[in-house]
Structures are given as C-alpha cells and as structure tokens.
Amino acid sequence: MAERPRSLDRPTDQPSGGRGLLGRRRVLGYLIAAPTLAVGVSWLVNDTDPRAADAAVPSLPQPEDIFDLGDLQNLAAAPTSGLITVELKTDGTAFFAVPRAEVGQGITTAFAMMVAEELDLPMDKVEIGLADARPELLMNQLTGGSNSMRSMYLPVRTAAAIARQRLVDTAAAHWGVAAGKVTARAGVLTGPGGLTATYGSLAEAAASIKTIAVSAELKSPSEFSVLGRPRNRVDGHDIVTGRKQFAMDLQVPGAKPTMVARPPTINGTLKSINNLAALRAMPGISDVVGITHGVAIRGDTFGQCIDAIQKVDATWGPGTVDDESDATVLAKLRAAQLPMVVPPVLSQTIDAEFVFAFASNSPLEPDCAIADVRPDSAEIWSSLKVPIVAQEDIAKQLGLPIDAVKVHVIQGGGSFGRHLFHDVAAEAAEISQKMGKAVKLSWSRTDNFRQGRTHPMSTSRVRVNYLAGNVLSYEQRHTSVQTDFGHGLGEMITAFAADLPVGGNLSFAETIFELSQSSPYNFGVTTQLLNEVPLKFNTGSMRNIYSPNVVCAEELMVDRLAAKMGQDPVRFRRSFLKDKRLLAVLNKAAEVGNWGKAMPKGTAQGVGVHSEYRAAVATLVEIDCRPATVNRPVDGEGVTGPRVTKAVIVVDPGFCINPRGLEAQMIGGLQDAIALALTSSLHIKDGIPLEGSWDNYFYTREWNTPLDVEVVIMPNTSESPSGAGELAVAPAFAAVACAYARATGTMPTYFPINHGTLGFEPLPLQPSTPQSPTDGLDHTF
Amino acid sequence: MPTHTFKLNGKKISVEAEDNVRLLWVLRDLLGVTGPKYGCALEVCKSCTSHINGKAFNPCSVQVKDIEPTDEVTTIEGLPATVGKDLHPMQEAWLTYDVAQCGYCQPGQIMAAVAKVKQARKEGRDITDADLDELRNICRCGTYSRIREAVKAGAEDMGA
Ligand code: FES
Ligand code: FES
Numbered sequence: 001m002a003e004r005p006r007s008l009d010r011p012t013d014q015p016s017g018g019r020g021l022l023g024r025r026r027v028l029g030y031l032i033a034a035p036t037l038a039v040g041v042s043w044l045v046n047d048t049d050p051r052a053a054d055a056a057v058p059s060l061p062q063p064e065d066i067f068d069l070g071d072l073q074n075l076a077a078a079p080t081s082g083l084i085t086v087e088l089k090t091d092g093t094a095f096f097a098v099p100r101a102e103v104g105q106g107i108t109t110a111f112a113m114m115v116a117e118e119l120d121l122p123m124d125k126v127e128i129g130l131a132d133a134r135p136e137l138l139m140n141q142l143t144g145g146s147n148s149m150r151s152m153y154l155p156v157r158t159a160a161a162i163a164r165q166r167l168v169d170t171a172a173a174h175w176g177v178a179a180g181k182v183t184a185r186a187g188v189l190t191g192p193g194g195l196t197a198t199y200g201s202l203a204e205a206a207a208s209i210k211t212i213a214v215s216a217e218l219k220s221p222s223e224f225s226v227l228g229r230p231r232n233r234v235d236g237h238d239i240v241t242g243r244k245q246f247a248m249d250l251q252v253p254g255a256k257p258t259m260v261a262r263p264p265t266i267n268g269t270l271k272s273i274n275n276l277a278a279l280r281a282m283p284g285i286s287d288v289v290g291i292t293h294g295v296a297i298r299g300d301t302f303g304q305c306i307d308a309i310q311k312v313d314a315t316w317g318p319g320t321v322d323d324e325s326d327a328t329v330l331a332k333l334r335a336a337q338l339p340m341v342v343p344p345v346l347s348q349t350i351d352a353e354f355v356f357a358f359a360s361n362s363p364l365e366p367d368c369a370i371a372d373v374r375p376d377s378a379e380i381w382s383s384l385k386v387p388i389v390a391q392e393d394i395a396k397q398l399g400l401p402i403d404a405v406k407v408h409v410i411q412g413g414g415s416f417g418r419h420l421f422h423d424v425a426a427e428a429a430e431i432s433q434k435m436g437k438a439v440k441l442s443w444s445r446t447d448n449f450r451q452g453r454t455h456p457m458s459t460s461r462v463r464v465n466y467l468a469g470n471v472l473s474y475e476q477r478h479t480s481v482q483t484d485f486g487h488g489l490g491e492m493i494t495a496f497a498a499d500l501p502v503g504g505n506l507s508f509a510e511t512i513f514e515l516s517q518s519s520p521y522n523f524g525v526t527t528q529l530l531n532e533v534p535l536k537f538n539t540g541s542m543r544n545i546y547s548p549n550v551v552c553a554e555e556l557m558v559d560r561l562a563a564k565m566g567q568d569p570v571r572f573r574r575s576f577l578k579d580k581r582l583l584a585v586l587n588k589a590a591e592v593g594n595w596g597k598a599m600p601k602g603t604a605q606g607v608g609v610h611s612e613y614r615a616a617v618a619t620l621v622e623i624d625c626r627p628a629t630v631n632r633p634v635d636g637e638g639v640t641g642p643r644v645t646k647a648v649i650v651v652d653p654g655f656c657i658n659p660r661g662l663e664a665q666m667i668g669g670l671q672d673a674i675a676l677a678l679t680s681s682l683h684i685k686d687g688i689p690l691e692g693s694w695d696n697y698f699y700t701r702e703w704n705t706p707l708d709v710e711v712v713i714m715p716n717t718s719e720s721p722s723g724a725g726e727l728a729v730a731p732a733f734a735a736v737a738c739a740y741a742r743a744t745g746t747m748p749t750y751f752p753i754n755h756g757t758l759g760f761e762p763l764p765l766q767p768s769t770p771q772s773p774t775d776g777l778d779h780t781f
Numbered sequence: 782m783p784t785h786t787f788k789l790n791g792k793k794i795s796v797e798a799e800d801n802v803r804l805l806w807v808l809r810d811l812l813g814v815t816g817p818k819y820g821c822a823l824e825v826c827k828s829c830t831s832h833i834n835g836k837a838f839n840p841c842s843v844q845v846k847d848i849e850p851t852d853e854v855t856t857i858e859g860l861p862a863t864v865g866k867d868l869h870p871m872q873e874a875w876l877t878y879d880v881a882q883c884g885y886c887q888p889g890q891i892m893a894a895v896a897k898v899k900q901a902r903k904e905g906r907d908i909t910d911a912d913l914d915e916l917r918n919i920c921r922c923g924t925y926s927r928i929r930e931a932v933k934a935g936a937e938d939m940g941a
Contacts, residue, residue: 106882232879239884240872240891242816242857249815257810283799301806304799306822364820364828364921365885413818413885414921445821635915637825660879664924668882671923694919695825703914705925772803772822776842779824780833781900 024217027158030083031208036090037166038207040083041159084152086115086159092187092200094119094163096156097131105725106661109234110149111156113658117226118160118219120184121199128234130409132387149657149721157218165216170206171197221655221719228716230660235411247368247382247410248442255370255438256286258431259305260294261312262451262768265319265687266537270294274313282308289434293451294768296431298439306444309769320536322687326457329535329684330355333459333479336533340463342473342525350464350560354553355750357681358689359455360697361542362448365413371428372438377404382425383412390422394429416672417541418453421484444769446692454682454689455542456481456535460553464523464561471561471576474523478550482532484539519554520611521576543672544726547612548733549751552677555608555734556747569738570595570607581717582609585618585650592712593620593648602626603645606739608731613723615653619670619731621706622646623739634703637695639679639759642743644736646708649728654718662724663711669728670709671700676729677736677748679704681755692763692770698754786850789814790859796845804840804848805829808856816857816888820919827918830889830896831856837896857888860895871895874935882922890918890928898936908936 029041087095098111112126119126164184171189172179174197182191189197221228238244263269270290273279279288279297284304289296297308344351369382378398384390384407391407398405412419428441443452458480465472519526528550562572570590577583586609589595595605602625609618625642632640649666656662679698682689691697698704741747750756763770782797789812798807805822808814808831817840820828824842831840832855833848840854848854860869868876871891881887893916901908913929920928 232876233881235884236876236879236881239881239887240857240868240875241861242888244884245815246818246885248809248819251813257806284802301798301802301810302819302822303802303806303810307801362921363883363885364818364826364919365883366819412883414883416921442819445823445826636917638917664879664882664927667926668923671920671925693821693823693825695823699919699921700923700925701919702916702925702929705929707910707929709926770823773824773842774801774803774844774847776804776824776839777833777847779842780836780838781896 024220026215026217027154027161028213028215029158029162031162031166031212031214032083032085033209033211034087034207036203036207037088037163038085039159039162039166040085041155041162042083084155084159086119086156086163088163088167088199088203088206090200090203092198092203093125093127094121094160095127095129096159097129099131105665106233106658107149109231109661110657111152112234113226113231114153114156115160117224118157119164121187123226123231123234125187130411132406132408149723153657153721158216161216161218162214166206166214167199167202170202174202174205221716227657228655228659231658232660244411246365246413247370248365248440250370250381250410250440252370252372252381252438252440255372255440256298256300257302257305258296258298258428258439258441259302259309259444259769260291260296260427260431260441260447261309261314262294262447263316263319264765264768265322266451267293267321268319269317271315271317274315275311279308279311282311287435287437289431291427291430291434293427296434296439298431298435298437302442303772306769306772310767310771312767319687324535324537324687325685326357326683329457329481330459332533332535333457333481336531337459337461337479338477338529338531340461340475340477341527342463342465342475344463344465348466350462350466350557350564352462352553352557352560352747353749354460354462354549354556356458356460356549357751357755358457358684359542359676359680360449360452360682360689360691361417361455361540362452363412363414363416363418366445366448367418367424367443367452368441369425369428370438370440371425371432373398373429373432376400377406378429378432379406379408380425380429381408381410382422382428383410383415383419384422384425385415385419386422390425393422394426397426398429398433416543417455421453421540423453423538445694446763446769449682449691449693449697450689450768451538453484453538453540456483456537456539458549460549462553462557464557466561466565469565471521471523473525474519474521475526476519476528476550476554477531478528478546479531479533480546481537481539482534483541483545520579520582520609521558522578523576543669543729547610547726547730548673548676551608551610551730552734552737552751556737556741559606559738559741560747568596573607573609577609579611579616581616581652582611582618585609585616585652585714588712588714589618589620589648589650592650592710593646595620600626602743604739604743606735606737606742608734608738610727610731610734612730613727614718614720615651615722615724615727617649617651617666617727617731619650619728619735620648621732621735621739623736623743625740625743632703637760638701638703639698639754640703641678641754642740643704644674644706644739647706647732647735648710648712649732650712650714651727652714652717653724654720654722655716656713657721659713662713665724666711666728667709669726670732671705672729673732674704674736675700676733676752677740678752679754681752683755683758688765690758690762696760696762698759783846785845785848787848788851788853790855791862798845800846801844804843804845804854807845808840814856814858818885818888820886820889825917826886827893828886828889830892830918832892832896835896835899837893857892860892869895870938871898871932871935874931874938877934878927878931880924880927880931882924886918886920886922890916890920893918894928894932894935895939898932898939908932
C-alpha cells in the first residue's frame with residue numbers, strides 16, 4: 001500500500017516538463033483554490049506500511065503505524081479534508097505548517113530540506129511553522145516513536161513537487177512555450193531566449209480557482225541536491241542568539257506567571273488551604289486557588305510564586321501510590337513475571353534477571369503551558385505532540401465544544417516522551433478557568449521530577465539453553481509497571497480501527513511489545529514476552545518504550561553466552577546474527593573502533609547492536625573502570641564513576657535525509673544511554689521520587705561524557721528514511737553495560753549501576769518547590 | 782516598591798521590583814529579556830547563565846537588591862555587542878558545529894563557555910578537556926560532544 005489509489009484521486013492534469021525519467025515516482029495531490037499557489041496532499045500518501053517488503057529489519061509499529069493498519073480510506077472520504085499543504089507566497093517563499101512537534105529532533109530542518117529539494121527553492125526561502133491542533137488530521141498529528149520522517153517523507157515531497165510542476169506549467173502558458181522548455185532552479189523559472197520569472201511573481205497566476213486533483217513526479221534519489229547532504233539546523237541562529245521562543249517566553253496578554261504548591265506524594269489531592277488570605281496578601285501575588293492536585297498561585301513573577309509556595313499551609317489527601325517504594329514495586333514485578341517454558345538443560349543453561357530503575361523523561365525545559373479560558377472559549381499554547389487529543393480532552397474538561405478550544409503547538413525544549421501528554425496544558429486550563437484569568441503555568445524543576453511522568457521500573461528475566469556451539473532456546477520475560485501510551489490514544493485507535501486487536505492498555509502494550517521486540521539472533525526457540533503490572537504511577541515512554549532495557553539484557557546475555565562458548569563477543573555475534581544490515585554495521589563498528597585491541601586492566605571495549613524503525617545500529621564503546629577514574633572528584637554535587645572514554649556509532653538509516661541531523665541524534669542517544677547504564681534513576685520512597693533537581697537526577701554531564709565520539713553513517717540501503725530520535729539509545733546502553741561487565745569481570749544486573757547508593761541529600765518534600773538560593777554572586781567564574 | 786538600577790546589555794535601566802526577587806525573574810518576567818532560560822532556579826542546571834561584569838553567574842540565585850548600580854549584566858542578547866559584532870565568535874562556532882538540538886540549554890552553554898575560555902586565558906593558558914569537564918550546564922538533548930568541539934573552535938576565534 002505504498003500508494004493507495006482512491007477513486008477520487010484520478011489525475012485531471014497530465015504531467016508536462018521533462019520529468020519523466022525512469023525511477024521517478026508519480027504522486028497525487030490537489031491544487032487548492034486559494035489566492036496564491038497552494039497544494040495539498042493527503043497524508044495517506046506514504047510508504048510506511050510496516051508490512052512492506054523493504055522492511056528487511058523488523059520495525060516497531062508505533063501507534064501511527066498500527067492506526068495505519070486499519071481501513072483508513074473511509075476517514076479520508078472528503079478528499080480535501082485532512083490535507084497537509086505547501087503554500088507559495090508572492091515574495092517567493094514557500095510555507096509549510098508541520099503537523100508535528102519540533103522538540104529538538106530537527107524535523108523542521110528535515111522538512112525544509114524536502115520542500116527545498118522538490119520545489120527547487122533555496123533553503124532560506126522555505127518557511128516552516130508548527131500547525132495548530134487540526135482534528136481532521138487525526139492520528140497523523142502525533143510525534144512519537146521516531147516516526148515523523150518515515151510517515152511524512154512522501155507527502156511533503158509530493159506537495160512540493162506538485163507546486164513546482166504547477167509553476168512550470170504556468171510559466172509555459174504565459175510564455176506560450178512547451179512546458180518541457182521551462183526549467184526551474186533556485187526559485188527562478190527559465191524559458192527559451194532568456195525568459196525568466198521568479199516563483200514569487202507567478203504565485204498568484206499559478207493559483208487555482210477550483211480545487212482539483214493533479215499529479216506530478218518526484219525526483220529520483222540520484223537527482224537530489226539537498227536531501228542526503230549535510231545541513232545545519234534552520235533554527236540555529238535563533239537559538240544561539242536567544243531568540244527562539246519556548247512556551248515560557250511567549251507574551252500572551254494577561255497570562256501572568258503561575259506555579260502550583262503540591263502534595264508530598266504522587267497524585268496527592270488538595271483537601272483544604274488553611275491560610276488563603278495570607279497567601280493572597282503576599283507581595284506580587286494576584287490570585288490563589290485550590291485545584292485538584294495543589295494550590296495554584298499567580299503573580300507578577302515566577303519568583304514570587306515560589307515565595308508563596310514556601311508559605312502554603314494546606315491539608316493534603318492521599319496520592320495514588322503512597323505505599324510504594326522501589327522494593328515494593330520490585331516485589332510486585334517479580335510476582336508478575338511470566339514463567340519460562342523451555343526446561344533447563346542441566347549445566348548448559350544460563351539464567352539471569354536484570355532490574356531497571358524508574359527514570360525521568362523530563363526535558364530541560366520544565367513543563368509549561370499558557371491558558372486563556374473564557375466563559376465560551378479557550379486558547380492554549382504548549383509543546384504538544386498530540387495536540388488533537390489535548391484539544392479534545394481539555395474541551396471536555398472545560399465543558400466547551402471542541403472547536404471552541406484553540407490549541408497552539410509551541411516548539412519544545414526537548415521531549416523524550418514527556419510531551420506526548422498534555423498534563424501541564426490541562427492543569428493550566430483548570431487554573432485559568434478557576435481564576436477567570438489567563439495564566440502562564442510552569443511546573444517547577446522539582447515538580448517535573450517528583451510529580452511528572454516517569455519511565456517505569458521493569459525487570460527482564462532471560463534463560464538461554466545451549467549445547468555444543470549452538471543456542472537451543474532464548475526466552476526473555478520482560479515485566480514492567482504499566483506504561484501509559486498517551487491520553488486518549490487507546491480510545492482513538494479503538495474508535496477508528498475497530499479491527500485492531502486492541503482491548504485496553506494491557507493488550508495494546510502486549511501487542512506493541514510483541515511486534516517490536518524481536519531477537520536479531522538465530523537462537524533456536526525464541527520467545528520474548530511482556531507482562532505489565534498496573535500501578536498508578538504517572539508513566540510514559542522515554543526515548544523509546546521497551547527497547548533500551550530489553551536490548552541491554554539481551555546483549556549482556558549474548559556476551560555471557562560467547563564467554564561460555566569461549567568466543568569473542570564480536571565473532572559470536574557475527575555467527576548468530578540473522579540480518580545482513582546488522583552484520584554490516586557490526587563489522588564496520590569493529591573495524592573503526594579497532595575491536596580487540598589491547599586494553600589496560602580495568603578498562604574494556606563493549607558492543608551492542610539493535611534494529612528498529614527500519615534502521616540498524618551498532619555501537620562500540622570503551623570504558624574506564626579503574627579506581628582513579630571511578631573516584632575522580634567533581635566540584636559540588638554530582639557523580640563520577642566509570643567513564644565511557646570513546647564511542648563509535650555506526651548507523652544504517654535506510655535513506656539518510658540529513659547526515660548532520662542524524663549524527664546529532666546518535667550523539668544524543670549515546671548520552672542518554674550512558675546515563676541509563678551508569679548514573680540516572682529515580683529512587684521511589686513512600687509514594688514519591690527522592691530526586692528533585694538535576695544535581696539529584698544524574699543525567700550525563702560534561703564530566704561523564706566521552707571525549708572521543710565518532711558516528712559513521714553507512715551508504716544508503718533504501719530509498720526511505722527511518723526514524724532516528726530513539727534509535728541510538730538501546731545499542732549504546734547495551735554496549736556500555738557489556739563494556740562495564742568486561743572491564744570489571746562482573747555482569748551488572750541492576751541499572752543504573754549506581755542505583756544502590758544514594759548520591760545526594762534529598763530536598764524536603766514540603767514545600768514542594770524549594771526556595772531559590774541567594775548566593776549566586778559567590779560562584780561567578 | 783524599590784527601584785533598582787543597573788546596566789543591562791550596555792544600557793542603563795531602572796526597574797521596580799521587591800528586593801528579594803531573583804534577577805532571573807526581573808529579566809524574564811518584568812523586563813521581557815527571555816534569552817536566559819529557567820531550568821531549575823536552584824543554581825544547578827545553569828540554563829540561566831549570564832555575565833555580571835564579564836563573569837558567568839546564575840541570575841536565578843541572585844536577589845535583585847544585590848545588583849549594584851555600577852554592575853554590568855550581560856545576557857545572551859547582549860553578548861555580540863561585547864565584541865562589537867552581529868555574533869560573538871562563540872555563537873559563530875555554535876553555528877558552524879551545528880551544536881543545538883532543542884536549544885533550551887544553549888544560551889546558557891554559550892555564556893558559560895565564553896566565561897570559561899576567558900578564565901583559562903587569564904591564567905595564561907588555552908582551554909583544556911579538564912576545563913570543559915568543569916562545565917556544569919545540563920544539556921538533556923545530549924549535545925555535549927559538539928559543545929566541546931565548538932568551545933575549542935570558538936576559543937581560537939576569540940583571540941587572546
Ligand atoms: S535556572 Fe539558574 S541554574 Fe537552573
Ligand atoms: S539542546 Fe536541548 S537541552 Fe541542550
């Protein structure tokens with residue numbers, strides 16, 4: 001179903017111009033009735049079918065893909081609803097509103113490249129915006145699971161190609177020449193005898209008075225001059241000058257700083273505020289109201305909201321997991337582990353259990369949303385990956401019709417899974433409604449860690465049976481606290497794709513797990529199963545859902561097996577890997593990383609491989625676990641420990657749209673992986689994480705990062721791009737864990753390895769946000 | 782309400798604010814200078830890093846009353862003017878190395894980097910990996926590798 005022919009799509013406009021080379025693909029779209037040239041393309045035009053033959057590497061069907069499996073054509077019955085559009089303005093710029101969230105992963109740059117390529121327009125003439133919530137786009141307005149590139153690659157290029165075709169045809173008609181005599185380059189059309197016209201000068205003439213279906217041809221990859229070449233980010237200049245605006249930077253009239261004093265346990269509720277009048281009288285404070293999960297405070301500055309939080313005297317009701325701590329959760333997970341099926345074969349069995357602690361998916365930008373709720377309408381500004389679900393839910397919450405709620409998608413300061421949910425937007429709406437005023441709500445840093453979403457704790461049990469150089473069976477039982485996939489997501493999937501095996505979150509999770517997790521090795525009878533324990537933590541994905549933990553456990557067992565069989569880890573993988581692309585990236589990583597070189601005692605190399613999103617990655621790292629490194633001091637709070645000193649990441653992305661962007665995603669994934677393996681976790685105690693700041697939650701810092709990082713991008717193996725945002729985490733996590741095991745001679749079984757020692761003094765639970773220091777001038781440098 | 786006067790990005794300004802309000806909020810909420818980012822208000826994440834009299838500091842942890850009328854506060858917005866250009870060499874290096882991902886940490890990273898380089902220069906030496914290891918700025922997108930490359934390149938272009 002690479003192209004889904006629909007009867008309504010019959011082209012009415014025959015192609016012209018010299019674009020009929022073999023290998024070009026004919027695509028369909030619409031000229032839209034508009035004052036200047038506007039082209040719309042159904043987002044159903046894509047080639048992301050997970051069943052497609054080019055999916056040599058098993059790929060994770062994300063909710064979008066699963067939705068894709070259903071019969072979607074009926075949803076697009078009205079052909080011009082749900083289109084993504086490219087518009088050409090009279091100043092010669094093309095505008096494309098991305099129905100996706102930019103949270104740092106570089107999608108705006110990639111989309112600009114697609115438009116520039118097919119429209120033959122310089123990059124700086126392409127303007128990319130983020131689309132407001134558009135319910136008609138349905139599930140396509142979801143940025144999750146590293147899927148944006150894959151699902152939008154064809155539709156965006158199609159729209160641009162049709163616009164280009166239309167411009168060529170318009171110029172040809174004006175000049176009275178054959179379209180084949182007109183060329184388009186860098187925003188200028190050129191005809192015979194020195195005729196030229198800029199795109200902008202034809203923007204109005206090329207406009208269509210009726211909306212009509214048309215077709216055009218896409219360039220073949222050999223003709224690309226933009227796609228596949230390294231490009232820097234389109235928003236780089238705005239970022240380095242401080243001009244890029246995040247939600248907290250927006251000036252919406254009346255939307256004053258607002259924060260919330262919160263209960264001492266996760267999802268605790270407010271029973272009463274005992275000093276309301278005193279709080280309202282505090283300097284700079286304009287409003288104080290009780291809300292479901294706290295006391296909302298609005299004032300002239302966020303600082304004064306923090307001041308007021310210090311003084312809140314409230315009575316709190318219980319939360320949803322007050323009796324849970326790390327140990328109780330682990331006991332519940334262990335009780336829920338599914339049994340192994342293959343009986344142990346005496347001495348040739350390896351059994352192991354791995355535990356992965358709770359982790360925080362909080363980006364650097366604290367959750368922030370602006371809400372202006374009026375009696376009969378509402379407007380929301382926030383970084384949202386599923387804005388249409390936010391719109392629907394918030395409308396319901398406020399008692400307003402859906403179209404009375406306007407939701408603007410703002411660029412996010414990172415996401416990693418957090419912005420799949422609209423918790424902060426919903427709370428901002430609740431507060432604005434109760435105060436009757438506009439609010440700019442920011443969660444505090446401490447709120448983000450303690451009340452925000454977490455990637456839940458999980459265990460992975462593995463049993464391997466082997467005999468005489470062969471692996472007879474590989475069984476993995478992954479058990480996790482239930483992961484929330486997204487507000488309303490399950491309901492939407494159920495509603496729109498009735499034939500899917502979706503019956504509640506649990507079976508949906510199991511379906512995703514089974515479709516996504518497949519061992520890349522020829523290990524005989526192989527089963528990988530998931531069981532989830534429903535506990536009422538606030539959970540979500542974090543740069544992937546299951547793969548980092550599942551793959552880390554698997555690769556550690558692979559190293560163990562290799563050792564038992566007396567084989568080198570790379571050679572062992574070579575003989576058991578099923579997939580050619582994985583083998584190729586492994587070999588490349590071993591070559592570039594000089595696998596097997598002599599290393600001092602206490603240091604070692606490690607490798608990890610993984611395929612997902614139709615891409616293949618191998619990571620090779622070197623780790624230093626010698627005491628002088630492990631115990632190196634760091635000024636102030638922070639952990640050191642073993643240091644990954646070198647990393648080589650080899651990625652086969654299928655088709656690489658932007659090598660610079662892909663490399664950035666690989667480097668970022670590596671830093672996440674180092675944190676997951678060595679330093680970053682949440683410690684749950686009596687219903688709340690102890691972590692309250694970045695000096696408690698030890699995400700990778702400069703003193704933990706490798707000095708030597710190399711990313712190798714393999715030559716394209718396909719014409720379709722793969723997802724990159726989450727790809728690097730799993731194999732790098734595995735490589736670091738394997739390297740650690742080889743350097744220390746001990747296979748780690750609890751992650752991160754330092755979880756057992758609390759490396760900080762926890763901040764008090766109340767007040768829920770600590771007061772800011774005042775000694776900043778003592779620490780200048 | 783007390784009035785506070787100081788130099789901000791080369792201009793003398795006066796602002797009314799309670800004495801204890803931290804400078805970050807005076808800049809962001811009262812003056813609309815949003816380059817310095819809020820990441821913790823605990824002097825930990827360093828995303829608010831700006832300069833006071835040419836040295837890096839965290840305005841989230843300084844009360845506005847502690848800023849003297851003679852103090853010169855520079856935020857990312859005022860950095861280029863300190864070298865009389867459209868972009869400071871460190872900003873140029875950030876662009877060359879395509880450092881940013883989401884960008885939230887980057888104003889603070891650049892301000893910290895400039896100060897770190899100047900600190901090393903004052904000690905009569907070039908910036909080292911050990912110096913870079915001392916930078917505490919969080920980048921949750923994990924751009925550390927490119928930050929390190931860019932700081933070294935930016936340092937060269939900053940001259941002596
Ligand atoms: S906001 Fe100032 S250090 Fe984090
Ligand atoms: S670029 Fe996103 S936090 Fe650094």
